[in-house]
Amino acid sequence: MASRSTIMDNNSFRAEHAAALDPQTRRLTERRDEVLGGSYRLFYRRPVHLVRGQGQYLWDADGQKYLDMYNNVASIGHAHPAVAEAVNAQMLRLNTHTRYLHERILDYTDELLATLPEYVDPTDFKAMYMCTGSEANDLALRVAKAHTGGTGLIATTEAYHGNSELSSSVSPALGSGQPIGDHVWLLLAPDGYRTGVDDIGPWFASEIRAAIADMESNGVKFAGFIADSIFSSDGVLPGNYLREAIDAVHAAGGVFIADEVQPGFGRTGEHFWGFAAHGVIPDMITTGKPMGNGIPVSGLFARSEVLASFSDTVPYFNTFGGNPVSMAAAQAVLDVIRNEGLQEHAKVLGAAALERFTQLGETHKAVGDVRGAGLFIGFELVKDRSTKEPDRELALNLLEELRHRGVLTSVAGPHGNVLKLRPPLPFTHIDIDWACEALDSSLRALN
Ligand code: PMP
DSSP: OOOOOOGGGOOOOOGGGGGGSOHHHHHHHHHHHHHSOTTOOOSSSSOOOEEEEEBTEEEETTOOEEEESSOSSSTTOBTOHHHHHHHHHHHHHOOOOTTSOOHHHHHHHHHHHTTSOTTSOGGGEEEEEESSHHHHHHHHHHHHHHHHSOOEEEEETTOOOOSSHHHHTTOGGGOTTSOOOTTEEEEOOOOHHHHOOSSHHHHHHHHHHHHHHHHHHTTOOEEEEEEOTTOTTTTOOOSSOOHHHHHHHHHTTOEEEEEOTTTTTTTTSSOSSGGGGGTOOOSEEEEOGGGGTTSOOEEEEEEHHHHHHHHTTSOOOOSSTTOHHHHHHHHHHHHHHHHTTHHHHHHHHHHHHHHHHHHHHHTOTTEEEEEESSSOEEEEEEEETTTTEEOHHHHHHHHHHHHHTTEEOEEESTTSOEEEEOOOTTOOHHHHHHHHHHHHHHHHHHO
16 A cells, blocks of 8 residues: 655645735734634635636736636636526525425436436436535445445545545545545555556556455455546546556446546546546546536436445435526536537647647756646656656745746645646636746746
8 A cells, every 4th residue: 555645734824924924914814813723724825815706817905817727616717607697597586405396407417417428328327416526425435335335445645535524534635634544545546657657557457456455355345446537636647547447446346436526527628527538437426616616516426226225225315415506507517618618628728738838848857747638737846857756845836936927726746746737718828828938937936
């Protein structure tokens, strides 16, 4: 089993930075400290106080404009009027729960499942709705256990799947203070760059097989493997390499939960769903973040056969999940993705951005690797290209420099040295220029 790391436990703001803050930011930061519990973290040594957003741009309290290179929640753009209007209209009409009949949840489900790749039969899936990705994964894990009768789970060493008791038990990205489940086996993510393995698919499949064997030799029955198929918190690892691993999961009687909270809803360009890049059929698909563009709505889409042992015996109810207002938001998001051609846009702009960031990387020796799928790009910083020694300090300093140049983003990966470049989908060529200039001058400033 691989060791644990602590990237999400990274508080950029520290008390010693307070003296350098302007009085208003300092007051807000201190108040936050007094009012909210200690678990809350802040981005940036000089925290950003945002007051407005539109499209891919954000504005702070001083009127400074930022390019949002981080936000996959406001995936179709901040303050999108289609979502605001759909929510407003439904809110003024009716908002109840799923124990009354309503068409919206059914129409939406039909339309969403129609976006599944051609090789997947949408009629084979049943939908359940909730409010957060954590809840979706929590339910998926319960279903996995009910279906298989097992308790053993596999996740990756830098995975994040949520903050509930169960979903946090497969979320080592929360840091060493977060207990990982007794029956959870953690594997290094299939990172071709860092492991130096050329054919990462067979390598990862053999890691999966070994973990299952180890689990079973410890008397733990295997239930399933949960992964975000672009492995965003593990450092953004696009590709087509999971098929053999998923075959191994199925051969051992386990289920594959595709956590689509990050790659779903067209962001990866080529595909609407992240798992489609791998040509695999998940047993369960979980969604969240971009699904409602900021309105809390999430989903679990499970193969009927897998869901049955749970749904035949346990009732499901979620006060807010799937209500007409959240479904109105989700429907508006889906309509906008289609009407504005955002998946195709993510593909075209993502390819252009990847090319520009790659060219830029070639001119800075601290850039070890640039990789991406659509508008989901990882920009990895190293001390030395030949040893690939990660440069976390540079990555954290780079975040601050980028912020001074109006570009907001954050880091990922077990070493915290990979910039996660993941803007709202309406991103343009002008924004690529902005991001490239900011990256270039920031890297020069830190040289
Ligand atoms: N899965 C993944 C891959 C995520 O990135 C997140 C949130 N960062 C979650 C699950 C949890 O979603 P939520 O915060 O909506 O509970």
